[in-house]
Amino acid sequence: MNRYLTVGASFIIMLCIGNIYAWSIIASELIDDFNFSATQSQVIFGTMVAVFPITMIYVGQLGTKIKARILGYISGILFFTGYMIASYSQGNFFVVWLGVGVFAGAALAFGYWTALTTSVQWFPENKGLITGIVAAGFGLGAVLMSIISGRVLASDRDVLELLRIVGIAYGIAIVLFSNFIIQKEDQSTEGEVVETTKVTDLMESPIFYKLFAGMFLGTFAGLLIIGSLKIIGGLNDVSNQTLLLGISLFAVANFLGRITWGFLSDHIGASLTIFFALLVQSIAILFLDLELTDMLYLVIASLIGFGFGGNFVLFAKETAQVYGVKSFGVIYPFVFLSYAFAGITGPISGGFLFDTYGSYSYAIFLASIISLAGSLLFLYNFIQMRRNKQRE
Secondary structure, eight states: OHHHHHHHHHHHHHHHHGGGGGHHHHHHHHHHHHOOOHHHHHHHHHHHHHHHHHHHHHHHHHTTTSOHHHHHHHHHHHHHHHHHHHHTSTTOHHHHIIIIIIIIHHHHHHHHHHHHHHHHHHOGGGHHHHHHHHHHHHHHHHHHHHHHHHHHHHTTOOHHHHHHHHHHHHHHHHHHHHTTOOOOSOOOOTTOSOSOOOHHHHHTOHHHHHHHHHHHHHHHHHHHHHTTHHHHHHHTTOOHHHHHHHHHHHHHHHHHHHHHHHHHHHHHOHHHHHHHHHHHHHHHHHHTTSOOOHHHHHHHHHHHHHHHTTHHHHHHHHHHHHHOHHHHHHHHHHHHHHHHHHHHHHHHHHHHHHHHHSSSHHHHHHHHHHHHHHHHHHHHHHHHHHHHHHHO
């Protein structure tokens, strides 16, 4: 019973912190109401994404010393504090950056680590599926955020009031559901490839660099587009209602993708599954440069979300598979550090290219090529593995 309760609570926590993927709604409001540039809006998003995995390295070490539910409490407090700071910023860029980028970014780290590691430890025999289910909450978070945003903004409240409402509601929810996070006492598992792994050994492992590079390429492309998804649609005269619906569909597809790719990886392996996921993402992103209709925008947003979701399931599952469930909580934050680099370079590159050329065409092409590179990297890895098996 404890393990199902933990997975359920973890899903809710992920649902709350997953509001990050609805950032383009907030970004467009900051641009319209407070004259933020596209680059400034993406600097905040990029900072949040960068602080997230960097902080998670510290959380991974801290998690060996204190209970996971305490880390959940910290997540809720940081989330509340960050959004409240931003809500009283009066549109000052630095204050919004500090509240949402830094404080909320740290909140993501505590909540994400708590939810993911405790759930995987309860189900070591189904790493891909369980990782997919829990991470799906993170992907689905944009749906809830889109609904809340639409209603709050439609009631003549501005984006700062939206941040205040979200900070209070989500902060309380994270703290509340952290009470239902129960850690497994005995985390030993038969068949683990590595029982314990030192960080120095990790940095010398070829598999680590493959996982790090693959996650960077996949998330760079996705984050570049996600942070500006609503803005790109708006430039094509897609209706505002459709823009909000597109973000919701992105999140639903992200949710379904995480479960689907996780389930598939348990049967055909992570390398081949990563190849397909990043290929879908690459092709879908490239289609954004077409002349968008409302319907085409919705289809493309869904496909991008479906492909992007694989990044947060497949690399986590492969890390647990290679290094073992017992070492997962310490090692995965270092793999996830690639997400920090992607968070800094991806969204900011997109904002800079738009501010420079007045078009998202260059940013879209860059994101598509980067995702394709990640896809081909793991296709090559799959081929090499097949050849090695044939030689044995």
